[in-house]
Structures are given as C-alpha cells and as structure tokens.
Amino acid sequence: WEEARSPGGVRWTQLEHRGPCFAPPYEPLPDGVRFFYDGKPMRLSVAAEEVATFYGKMLDHEHAAKEVFRNNFFRDWRKEMTAEERRVIKHLSKCDFTEIHRHFVDRAAARKALSREEKQRLKEEAEKLQQEFGYCILDGHREKIGNFKTEPPGLFRGRGDHPKMGMLKRRVRPEDVTINCGRDSKIPEPPAGHQWKEVRSDRTVTWLAAWTENVQNTLKYVMLNPSSKLKGERDWEKYEVARRLKGVVGEIRSQYQADWKSQEMKARQRAVALYFIDKLALRAGNEKEEGESADTVGCCSLRVEHVQLHPEADGRRYVVEFDFLGKDSIRYYNKVPVEKPVYRNLQLFMENKDRGEELFDRLTTASLNKHLQDLMDGLTAKVFRTYNASITLQEQLRALTRADDGIAAKLLSYNRANRAVAILCNHQRATPKTFEKSMQALRSKIEAKKQQVAEAKAELKAARAGHVPREDGRPESFLDKRQRRLEKLEEQLVRLSTQATDKEESKQVALGTSKLNYLDPRISIAWCKRFAVPVERVYNKTQREKFAWALDTAGEDFEF
DNA sequence: CGTCAAACTTAGGACCACACAA
C-alpha cells in the first residue's frame, strides 16, 4: 500500500454521489402555541419564530441558564427579527417561551408513543434516505458515507466555557455547498429551484461536499465512513508510522534526555515538552485565538499556572503537579515524579514569569513537529500518543491474560488493558447518571445468585447422600442434573462478579475513544486468536467494519 | 519565520432502539 500511494497526492479517480441531504424546512408553530412578550401574546415572523423555537427547546437545559449563552442567543435572535419585532422585543427576561417549550416536549412524547407500525414506517423511511444519499461510488466500489446530512440550524453549543455558546448556527442551503466529484461522473442534482455554490473535481482530497459553518467560520465536510477503503488505508498507515517509532524511540529518548542539558533554551524547552508528550501522552497543544473558543491547552501551550513544582510530595522527590483543561475542556490532573534535570529546567522556565505566561515560550507545535520530522520520517507529536497507547495495550494484555481463564475473565483482562490506555490518554466520561442505582441492582443480583449457589450445593449434597447407586452403572440423571445446575449457577455468579468489578473500575473512564482511535486493532485481533476469544466479543459490528483491514491480515503472532 | 486556511482525526455527550426484568 505504501508503494501504491499515488503520485501527486491523488486519492481517487472516480467519485460519484448524490450530494448532501438537507435538513427539512422549518415548520411554523400551530396557532395554539404562543410566544409572549411582557405578558402579552405576540405573533412572530417566521424567521424570528424559528430561532425562538431553538431557544424554547432548550429552556430546561443548563445552557439556557448561562449568561453568555443567553446574551449570544438574544443578540443573534434580534438580527433575525423584523424591524417592528426588534422595536418591541428589547429584553430576553421579558420573553416567555414556555408554550413553545411545552409544544416540543409534547411532540417528543407523541413520537415516543407512536405505534409499532408507525415506528417501523419511520425506520424504513430513514433506511430509504440512507440508501439514496448515504453511499457513493469511489473507484468502482460502493462506499458508505459518514455524514451525508447537513447539520440542521440551531443554537451553537460549545464545550466548556465557550464564548460563542448560544449563537445562531444558520441553516445550510445548497447555495452554501461546494460539491466535489469525479470529472466525468454524474454531477449531483441540487434540490429543485436551487444551485450549488460550486462544483469541483479535486482528486487530492477525500471530501464529497463542504460548506462554511457561520459561528466559527470553519469548513465542514461530508466524508466517507470509517469502514471505507480510503479511511482504512489511512488508519493502517497511522499504525505503521507508530510501529516505526517503536524502532527508534529508544534513540529519541536518549536524545531528548541529552537535550535537557542543551546550551540552547529552545532545545531544552523542546526536550522537556517532548518528554511530557512521550511520558504522559499529552497532546501537542496548538495556540488558540483568545475569545474564539474555550481556554484549553495542550503540552506546548501550557502556562505557568498549570504546573506546580514540589521538591517533595507523597514521599517522592521532584514532583510536578499538572492541572489544566485539555481538549473538550476535560480536566487533566496528575502528580508525577520527574528526573532532576527536568525539574530544574521547569524551575528555570518558570523563573520571572507570571502565572498567565507560557511555560514553553520558545516552543511552538510547528517547530516541535519540524524537529520530529528530522528524527523520523512521518513523525509528529500525536504519533507518540498512538505509539504509547498501542504498546501499553500489548504489554498489559501480555501481563494480565491467563490462558486457563474463562472467556469472561479474559475479557475483564482485556478491558483492564484497555482501561490502562484510556487512563494514560485521559479519556474521561461523566459518570452515568444511573450508575449508583444500577450498581446497587447488580449487587443485589450477586447476593441472590450466591444464595442460589448455596442452595444448589446443599441440594446436590443431599441428593448424593440419599442416593443408592444403581447396579447397571448407568449415569444417574437426577444427580447429573443437580451437578449441572450447580455448575451453571456458579458460572453465572462469576460472570456477575466480573461484570460488577468491570463496571466499578470503568465508571469515569471512556474506553471507546482509545479503542477506536489509538489501539492498533491487530493487537486485539491477535490476542483474540491466541486466546480463543471470539472477535465479536471485543469489537462490535461497526468496529469490525472499521477494522476490516486488520481482520483480514492480523495473525495470532502479530506483534505491534 | 509566523499566520492562516484547509483537510483531516479525535472527542464526549445526546439520543434511540432493543434486550431484558418486573
């Protein structure tokens, strides 16, 4: 494949598709649903009403309570109003959306209460849409598209403390959309009465359609599903680069350790940053424009306020305490002992700086990646995350798996190995709302099962004691039955206890992200083969489709 | 060399269908 990579960055020769599927047009509210301003009912223009419904839907959402959200919404909403509406509607606090809110709550309930047949019909309609818009022809193969629908209009919801939360995200029209397709394939038909913004045939990119999203002024793309050959090849390449890093990582580590003592400040900063990226799996950390998004950082953009140095903590020397918000405003908190030269360097980097200043002021992600490129072809900061994640999975699986364990126990080992990676990469999730309740339920189930096991044991014992062996020596079916029942119950108990352990250990850890993006699937597939675990127990259908490239190639002796 | 846009990967949460228990 590597050799097969086409010259000039050409990614395909044939591409044919139907274009994106647009969000349905706005349906005005029925007459009975009113908006009130200052206690008086007020009929809104269609444009203003539509935006009002976006807010009304979110009335009980925690966003709607936030000052920034409300202000942004109100500012953008006013832009959609007629001059007359704008004259009247001056304060959000005087707006009453409760009827609108109730209307959508009722509608959701009605949808839920639909009969089996109606739901089936809806499902079939969705399937039809999927068949019509959800596939493309790429180089002779029918491939699934990832996101064939344009994003519907609504209020922007950023993550964390986003300065733009509540802003109006406009409806995407065909006139906003650029189509990319093969030069001699059929050009998709725009919806009746509309035109595409542009139709082009750029074979060096993989998107089928693109438009600019108005809140952040960034491009959005329609691209292929992860199961596609195009995406699969890239995935494979990603892991091959990480495997090449395995071959030179020792050297790279020696190099950056030597650079901790470099004469050049820039080289020292780079060496310490790279050490963090390698050891702690931090992200590169690009600069972000202030006020455009939430204040989050990665390695290169760490500020003095994000690290604390402890000459000694918890009985360990040279401890660095990290506390910052990373991607998606997920908190990274870690206390790690480091080598003395790293510690000394950090002291040096922090000297005479305010808490708001950059720790690595001489370093950018561009200069770091440039350096990495010199160390190994194709090496960038994120390759370290891929490498360390995959190698950790492989090591953990080796350490944890017992060949004579049952499938359930093996799967627990797998999940534990997966979890070690997720913790390394700081992949968190909110504890499920129902966690305590369902945990309690599981515990009572275990208790009940224990009881059953005890009873079954007693019964078996009693049966044995009271039983006279038959002369003909034929197996005693009564005894057998009791025996089998006990075994089955014991098996169920093990399964439940395993489940409980797994659940408790995973409550705040998101396993999916690493599984999907960082772990070379061949490691898992080889493990399944070696320990006779059906692959379906580790990868669901979608995941198997995404990793089809690995399913075909990885043998039980695959080594990352 | 820094800046910016483009293109792509990575990310957590919402939502929904479905299995299973009551």
Add this chain to the structure above:
DNA sequence: TTGTGTGGTCCTAAGTTTGACG
C-alpha cells in the same frame, strides 16, 4: 405488557497537521 438500563449510533465540536503565502 410495560418500564428501564445499556450499548451502539449519531452528532458535531475540538483538536492536529500541512502547506501556501507574505
């Protein structure tokens, strides 16, 4: 039959990287 918890899917935001440009 109904209620409920959960895994899987969908959604789209938020990162990284590259390359053009001045």
